[in-house]
Amino acid sequence: xxxxxxxxxxxxxxxxxxxxxxxxxxxxxxxxxxxxxxxxxxxxxxxxxxxxxxxxxxxxxxxxxxxxxxxxxxxxxxxxxxxxxxxxxxxxxxxxxxxxxxxxxxxxxxxxxxxxxxxx
Amino acid sequence: xxxxxxxxxxxxxxxxxxxxxxxxxxxxxxxxxxxxxxxxxxxxxxxxxxxxxxxxxxxxxxxxxxxxxxxxxxxxxxxxxxxxxxxxxxxxxxxxxxxxxxxxxxxxxxx
Numbered sequence: 334x335x336x337x338x339x340x341x342x343x344x345x346x347x348x349x350x351x352x353x354x355x356x357x358x359x360x361x362x363x364x365x366x367x368x369x370x371x372x373x374x375x376x377x378x379x380x381x382x383x384x385x386x387x388x389x390x391x392x393x394x395x396x397x398x399x400x401x402x403x404x405x406x407x408x409x410x411x412x413x414x415x416x417x418x419x420x421x422x423x424x425x426x427x428x429x430x431x432x433x434x435x436x437x438x439x440x441x442x443x444x445x446x447x448x449x450x451x452x453x
Numbered sequence: 454x455x456x457x458x459x460x461x462x463x464x465x466x467x468x469x470x471x472x473x474x475x476x477x478x479x480x481x482x483x484x485x486x487x488x489x490x491x492x493x494x495x496x497x498x499x500x501x502x503x504x505x506x507x508x509x510x511x512x513x514x515x516x517x518x519x520x521x522x523x524x525x526x527x528x529x530x531x532x533x534x535x536x537x538x539x540x541x542x543x544x545x546x547x548x549x550x551x552x553x554x555x556x557x558x559x560x561x562x563x564x
């Protein structure tokens with residue numbers, strides 16, 4: 334059974350870069366898409382972007398200029414970098430497995446989430 | 454703000470049937486992209502509830518999804534106290550370079 338675990342700093346200063354890693358266990362990262370989603374306090378879900386194990390990516394247009402998602406198949410991990418953060422980037426960040434099949438896109442396995450606060 | 458529109462809240466008594474709507478447009482639901490539903494219990498990560506018209510293993514058949522034109526619905530029959538949660542619809546939008554979209558979420562209260 335595939336499990337995902339987010340890790341990274343819980344506090345980031347404004348204007349700096351947020352960096353998170355998701356470790357995949359119980360299965361291989363290969364042959365799947367992997368995604369990042371966030372949820373600001375008390376608000377709804379926002380898709381950030383996904384990466385295929387081969388490295389191809391797709392990002393949410395409003396965040397595209399600040400987001401980089403990468404994958405390390407040797408470590409069974411994928412990562413998120415979000416640059417120039419502000420208080421509006423404070424959120425719980427989730428990693429998930431993204432199903433992409435013949436025009437069907439959904440997330441079937443989720444991590445527990447990690448809280449990131451942007452503050453000086 | 455959210456590409457898909459959901460009612461902020463719905464409620465129902467135990468045993469009743471409730472539906473949650475999800476309204477999109479011609480570039481997402483209306484373009485034929487499937488709608489998927491997630492359940493988020495308080496303080497936990499979202500969980501896949503419905504994908505298209507299907508339920509993952511372990512999800513009771515009290516939950517069902519449907520879609521028509523540019524909208525979709527989640528129906529919950531035989532409402533139980535444990536169903537009290539936030540529910541999110543999700544699809545794909547073909548505008549720009551294509552991206553995953555969510556609804557703003559609906560809080561279900563079991564009276």
